[in-house]
Amino acid sequence: MKKLLCLLLCLCMLVPALASCKSEKEGKVAKAQPKDSIVTDDITFPGETFTILCREDNSFGDYEYEISADEGSTDVVNQAVYQRNRDVCDIYGLTEIKPIAVAGDWAAQSNYINKFRNSIDAGLGEFDLLMSQCAYMASGELAQYFYDFYKVDYIKDHLNEDFFYQDFINEMTINGELRYMVGDYSLTYYDHTYVMYFNKKMAEEYALEDIYQLVKDGKWTIDKCMEMARGKWKDNNNNNWSKEDPDDSFGYITDIPNTTDSWSAQFDVLPTTKEEGAIKIGYDVGKVTSILEKMIDFFATDDVYAHYSVSTDTVEQNPLESIFKEGRALFYHATLKEAAAFRSMDIDFGIVPAPKWNETQTKYMTSAQNGYSSASVPADVKNVKKCGAIFASLTQESNRTVIPAYYDQALKYKFTRDDASAEMLDIIRDGFTLNFGMFYCETLDCAGIFRECMAGDGNKAFANFQQARLPGWENNLDELLKYYD
Numbered sequence: 001m002k003k004l005l006c007l008l009l010c011l012c013m014l015v016p017a018l019a020s021c022k023s024e025k026e027g028k029v030a031k032a033q034p035k036d037s038i039v040t041d042d043i044t045f046p047g048e049t050f051t052i053l054c055r056e057d058n059s060f061g062d063y064e065y066e067i068s069a070d071e072g073s074t075d076v077v078n079q080a081v082y083q084r085n086r087d088v089c090d091i092y093g094l095t096e097i098k099p100i101a102v103a104g105d106w107a108a109q110s111n112y113i114n115k116f117r118n119s120i121d122a123g124l125g126e127f128d129l130l131m132s133q134c135a136y137m138a139s140g141e142l143a144q145y146f147y148d149f150y151k152v153d154y155i156k157d158h159l160n161e162d163f164f165y166q167d168f169i170n171e172m173t174i175n176g177e178l179r180y181m182v183g184d185y186s187l188t189y190y191d192h193t194y195v196m197y198f199n200k201k202m203a204e205e206y207a208l209e210d211i212y213q214l215v216k217d218g219k220w221t222i223d224k225c226m227e228m229a230r231g232k233w234k235d236n237n238n239n240n241w242s243k244e245d246p247d248d249s250f251g252y253i254t255d256i257p258n259t260t261d262s263w264s265a266q267f268d269v270l271p272t273t274k275e276e277g278a279i280k281i282g283y284d285v286g287k288v289t290s291i292l293e294k295m296i297d298f299f300a301t302d303d304v305y306a307h308y309s310v311s312t313d314t315v316e317q318n319p320l321e322s323i324f325k326e327g328r329a330l331f332y333h334a335t336l337k338e339a340a341a342f343r344s345m346d347i348d349f350g351i352v353p354a355p356k357w358n359e360t361q362t363k364y365m366t367s368a369q370n371g372y373s374s375a376s377v378p379a380d381v382k383n384v385k386k387c388g389a390i391f392a393s394l395t396q397e398s399n400r401t402v403i404p405a406y407y408d409q410a411l412k413y414k415f416t417r418d419d420a421s422a423e424m425l426d427i428i429r430d431g432f433t434l435n436f437g438m439f440y441c442e443t444l445d446c447a448g449i450f451r452e453c454m455a456g457d458g459n460k461a462f463a464n465f466q467q468a469r470l471p472g473w474e475n476n477l478d479e480l481l482k483y484y485d
Contacts, residue, residue, distance in 0.1 A: 033393075038158040039392055047095055048386070049097075051100060052129045052130070055102070065077070066081070066187035068099050069082040091393065097394070109133070112132050120380045128381060129375060129376075130376045130377070131373045133371055134439060141483065143484065144483060148179065149178040149181055152384055158392065164183040165182050168182045172436060180376055181376070184395055185391070187406060188373045190368075192368035192370075195366065196352050196354050198211055200349060212423075219359055220352065221356050222267070222356070222358075225355045229250075229304070233301075233302040234328075246322075250303055252298075252330065253331070254320070254332065255308070257308070261441075261451055263450045265365045270435045283462075285463050288462045289462045292454075327345075335369055351428075446473040452465075
């Protein structure tokens with residue numbers, strides 16, 4: 001009897017240990033799907049990982065934060081990303097949302113591309129998802145390496161959801177195929193979106209109109225912005241060198257060439273249009289000519305400081321941030337990620353949308369600098385159903401928790417200084433603009449018209465410019481579309 005009792009006692013002690021081993025091996029399902037989840041099946045992947053090939057963080061920028069985060073981080077966005085990943089892992093029994101970070105900036109694009117291309121060519125199925133810079137991912141030749149989202153389970157029937165950006169889906173659906181995705185999982189899209197910052201102290205000193213109210217009334221136009229910027233140059237060091245001196249004060253500062261690319265969306269002159277599914281390339285010559293005439297003349301005034309910047313610039317080499325932080329510029333046209341750098345400013349600033357072309361333009365439109373991440377499913381993905389379910393949940397959960405943390409808590413209340421700026425951010429988000437020609441900017445070579453025409457002394461003869469380049473653009477488009485036949 002004693003031997004039997006000892007044996008039973010040992011078995012009782014062993015059962016939890018075996019259960020623990022099973023839990024570690026197969027994963028632990030601790031959460032049910034949210035009630036509104038687009039994944040309605042009771043599907044799990046115990047003990048598996050979800051692997052994402054992404055860019056590494058380096059001196060040019062942070063990218064992994066949109067994919068993973070440390071548990072101990074105090075940043076509200078990182079906390080939300082960590083919790084999102086944990087919740088999705090619990091739902092599906094995953095052990096980890098695992099980023100595989102490699103060098104993948106513009107200069108190292110071949111490193112990233114070869115990483116997934118070699119893997120797919122060999123049929124290794126190493127990655128569940130690819131997330132990297134859209135500028136080089138958007139290549140016609142690469143489309144064959146990506147799975148069609150219209151064939152991805154749990155996504156194909158829910159592409160009309162707001163957390164998948166609808167204008168992107170409409171623009172990037174070619175011959176019924178969708179090889180890329182941008183949505184609320186792409187936090188870098190927010191960071192790279194162009195806005196207008198303004199110095200509230202200078203606005204008060206010059207008794208300017210209420211800029212927030214101008215936005216609300218639909219009267220915040222480029223003419224109004226230029227009117228306010230005029231007469232604001234000050235020669236702070238008495239060397240009479242006007243706008244070329246970064247120690248002076250200005251009415252308007254910005255970088256060239258990246259910010260000029262955003263004018264296509266801002267002024268509603270997009271490089272491509274779609275008519276009954278057919279893509280047409282080319283600009284409204286009359287409107288673009290008017291824009292160039294206005295902006296070239298404006299940039300030639302002492303009130304504008306336009307710095308030609310490159311990604312390798314140090315703070316000393318690119319003085320724009322310092323000029324604005326020191327209160328020496330009324331307006332600064334830049335990306336949203338700059339807001340984080342302005343938290344330490346002693347001078348209050350506001351954020352508004354980039355101005356419209358005129359009052360008849362129906363909405364404030366903006367685009368993101370093409371360093372943001374787009375997502376693609378590798379063609380050799382081992383389990384399409386797993387990829388679809390988890391990517392769908394990550395994107396939907398980002399909309400539910402991460403975007404509010406980024407947008408409401410971080411941007412609205414941590415980085416900005418007033419409730420009005422927070423309201424402006426809602427208007428900015430409503431104006432997100434994604435266009436086929438802008439997405440395929442490097443392949444088509446048609447989205448950089450403003451940076452080219454603004455170079456040097458400026459080229460206002462856009463009719464001749466487009467006429468000379470249109471055959472090349474159309475040939476590039478024809479070659480690109482072959483990969484979708």
